Amino acid sequence: MSNPETLYDKIWRRHEVAKSDDGSALIYIDRHLVHEVTSPQAFEKLELDGRKVRRPDATLAVPDHNVPTTDRSQKIADPLSKKQIDLLRDNVKRWNIELYDMLDSRQGIVHVIGPEQGFTQPGLTLVCGDSHTSTHGAFGALAFGIGTSEVEHVLVTQTLTLKKSRNMRVTVNGILPKGVTAKDMALAIIGKIGTAGATGHVIEFTGDAVRSLSMEGRMTLCNMSIEAGGRAG
Known part of the structure; x- marks a missing residue:
């Protein structure tokens, strides 16, 4: 009889691609949420290195950090916020990634639209360049935040090297x-x-x-x- 496992143990085991001698493992990432703040540098590095997005269909983009809370039909006043959202639009168009833009009825907080739209699913691995990605754990997913360099790594390989x-x-x-x-x-x-x-x-x-x-x-x-x-x- 196998040893008892937590939900975390089960999801981790089923997503292990390879193990290393140092105790780390290459983990397959099922779903990737991107927004306008942590993705621009990742997409830029991807372009500079001549790499491609491995699975556009496994990535969903939504502007949420810099979206006006009042009249969204007006231009964004802050130039940096506007630039970040414009870059997100350009990048997802370039790589054929689905975008819930500011005036899309499906747009919302990144950790809310995932479950709302069925992108978040039990038993999957899910990452986003935001520390509170753990929110999706409520649905039985292994979900956690990643940094910008890791955002690029997931875009290119659909994997992450992690220690359990x-x-x-x-x-x-x-x-x-x-x-x-x-x-x-x-x-x-x-x-x-x-x-x-x-x-x-x-x-x-x-x-x-x-x-x-x-x-x-x-x-x-x-x-x-x-x-x-x-x-x-």
Whole structure:
């Protein structure tokens, strides 16, 4: 009989392409979300090196960090914000990557549109150039944030070289009192283990209180895994 595995263990094992002697592994990435802030340098380096996007169909782009919160039909006032969004449009057009642009009804916060549009799926690996990509863990995906150089690496190879994190189980039992939310739960956990308490770990949440949460609540809990120092949740 094989050893018991956490969900993290199972997803990791099923996405291992190769192992190295130093303990790292080449992990296949199923889905890649890109936005206007961390992608411009990645696309530029890709062009300079004469490389191509390996799987445009596995990448979804959306502007979200620099999008006006009022009238989107007006021009973006900040020149840097405008340039970043213009570059995103140019880059995804160049590489035939689907874009939910500012006036698209599907546009929204990158960690919300993934689940909304079915791009986020259980059992998949998903990355984005944003630390709170762990939000997608609420849907049973292994999701985590990456840096700009890693964004380029995923665009070109659809893989990442990673060292496996340790498992951490957080159990919250009982019934949440009226007015107590998932964010309160997350803050209580962080208050107990500290802002670095989950460093080097992927957190899996369990217990009656966790099971009672809505999907939005579970997204909040996974989102705030990062505030506890976790790699994902």
